[in-house]
Amino acid sequence: MDSKIIDEIAAIVGRGNVLSSLEERKCYSYDGRMDGAIPDLVVFPSSAKEVSQILLLANAYLFPVIPRGSGSGLTGGSVPVNGGVVLSFTRMNKILEIDTKNLIAIVEPGVITYMLQEEVAKYGFFYPPDPASYKYSSIGGNIAECAGGPNSLKYGVTRDYVLGLEVVQPTGEIINTGVRTMKGVVGYDLTRLFVGSEGTLGVVTEIILKLIPQPEAKATILALFQEVDDAAETVSAIIAAKIVPSTIEFMDKASIKCSEQASPMGLPEGIGGLLLIEVDGDKVSIASQAERIKQIVLEKKAIRCEMTEDPKESDRLWQARRTLSQATYNLNPVKIAEDVVVPRSNIPALIHALEEMENKFNIPILSFGHAGDGNFHVSIMIQDTPEHRAKAGEAVKEIFTETIRLGGTLSGEHGIGLSKAAYLGMELSPEIITTMKKIKQLFDPNNILNPGKIFI
Numbered sequence: 001m002d003s004k005i006i007d008e009i010a011a012i013v014g015r016g017n018v019l020s021s022l023e024e025r026k027c028y029s030y031d032g033r034m035d036g037a038i039p040d041l042v043v044f045p046s047s048a049k050e051v052s053q054i055l056l057l058a059n060a061y062l063f064p065v066i067p068r069g070s071g072s073g074l075t076g077g078s079v080p081v082n083g084g085v086v087l088s089f090t091r092m093n094k095i096l097e098i099d100t101k102n103l104i105a106i107v108e109p110g111v112i113t114y115m116l117q118e119e120v121a122k123y124g125f126f127y128p129p130d131p132a133s134y135k136y137s138s139i140g141g142n143i144a145e146c147a148g149g150p151n152s153l154k155y156g157v158t159r160d161y162v163l164g165l166e167v168v169q170p171t172g173e174i175i176n177t178g179v180r181t182m183k184g185v186v187g188y189d190l191t192r193l194f195v196g197s198e199g200t201l202g203v204v205t206e207i208i209l210k211l212i213p214q215p216e217a218k219a220t221i222l223a224l225f226q227e228v229d230d231a232a233e234t235v236s237a238i239i240a241a242k243i244v245p246s247t248i249e250f251m252d253k254a255s256i257k258c259s260e261q262a263s264p265m266g267l268p269e270g271i272g273g274l275l276l277i278e279v280d281g282d283k284v285s286i287a288s289q290a291e292r293i294k295q296i297v298l299e300k301k302a303i304r305c306e307m308t309e310d311p312k313e314s315d316r317l318w319q320a321r322r323t324l325s326q327a328t329y330n331l332n333p334v335k336i337a338e339d340v341v342v343p344r345s346n347i348p349a350l351i352h353a354l355e356e357m358e359n360k361f362n363i364p365i366l367s368f369g370h371a372g373d374g375n376f377h378v379s380i381m382i383q384d385t386p387e388h389r390a391k392a393g394e395a396v397k398e399i400f401t402e403t404i405r406l407g408g409t410l411s412g413e414h415g416i417g418l419s420k421a422a423y424l425g426m427e428l429s430p431e432i433i434t435t436m437k438k439i440k441q442l443f444d445p446n447n448i449l450n451p452g453k454i455f456i
């Protein structure tokens, strides 16, 4: 990058908030899915005004700007595929206000999800969105991807908690969308448009979040099934019984084996499916809901059912699920992670299709995740060889084809980014893609902000 531009950027944020050496820039060349695209500069702004000034320069000199939270994304969203300036929000990491009368929090984008949850819990409040990456992902990244997690079944996803945003438009104007109230329908809902826009329509610099009261208690139920179909049918049976657990997590046979080998918790060998179910609320109602779930689980032929309200014991029951993400790398060093969603009634069909694909391609394909939402994290574990990469590419295409055939969607939480851009047309019609591109063009006429993402 031209040293004159670097000097102008340094004049905005201060020389100490700019990284320009190759070694430093390399640290911003990857996310949780992709690597290898080195930015020209990494900049740490401290305010919307600084972000705005950088974007004005970007439009004048035509260089790309890529917002970056913690870089834990799983679709290459913060990877600077065309070079340019990475904007890292680690300095904008303050919880600005917790309004205990109105149950809202106002935060900067670099706040780590977990830190916000811990802080609001001190006041007896709850911020439910809980991606598995919550200990390191940022609220800004969660908003850009509309992150979800185990709690989504009962509490919804990130968009359900965003009341308003301060956004710097790609052309540099600072705008405030949404409200500080529980309702608000004045004009188009730009807040919702920005949530899930993957850092392509605007840079989020401040967020107004809705909080809810912390549930009084929680019960955790671990159920093991010999047959995967029984586990899958249990999910529908619980929902049909009009119980809304906060969480129903699923692990298939390969996932159970993988986590048990990495961190044994005494699960029997060869079991076909595992469900981890949580209910929360007041003490009396959770006890009766947990009992009812236990009945359903046993009716559906669970071979083991453990239930607890004790937090330490609950941690033990979560062990297999928590271990899994890292344990998958014991199978092979490269993970291709997809997060398809199908209607709950089609969960068994998807699971069987994935099993067949594993046999057909002869590479490990594990499926686990938020079964209560029909949202599966399908992990294809491969060697870094052309042969395995080609097989994984074919498998991904088949998984997406099957998902669409079953009435599902290509991504429930991770977004499109770079890794799924080639597949967008499998789900969206040409007319919708054209409309989306027109929206991008309206906000970002020079294609400055996070270019190369979502659309190819």
Ligand SMILES: Cc1cc2nc3c(=O)[nH]c(=O)nc-3n(C[C@H](O)[C@H](O)[C@H](O)COP(=O)(O)OP(=O)(O)OC[C@H]3O[C@@H](n4cnc5c(N)ncnc54)[C@H](O)[C@@H]3O)c2cc1C
Residues within 6 Å of the ligand: 031, 032, 066, 067, 068, 069, 070, 071, 072, 073, 074, 076, 077, 078, 089, 109, 130, 131, 132, 133, 136, 137, 138, 139, 140, 141, 142, 143, 144, 145, 146, 147, 148, 149, 150, 198, 199, 200, 202, 203, 204, 205, 325, 413, 414, 450
């Ligand atoms: C082990 C693991 C488990 C995960 N589990 C889940 C899960 O359960 N659920 C889930 O939803 N995701 C999950 N993820 C994916 C990832 O953590 C989420 O997508 C998260 O929201 C990304 O946050 P981040 O701060 O790391 O953002 P980054 O990866 O840095 O960026 C993600 C996107 O947000 C944009 N962005 C970042 N900050 C801003 C901003 N201030 N303004 C505008 N755009 C911005 C970036 O440009 C990029 O497009 C997981 C990831 C890992 C590694």
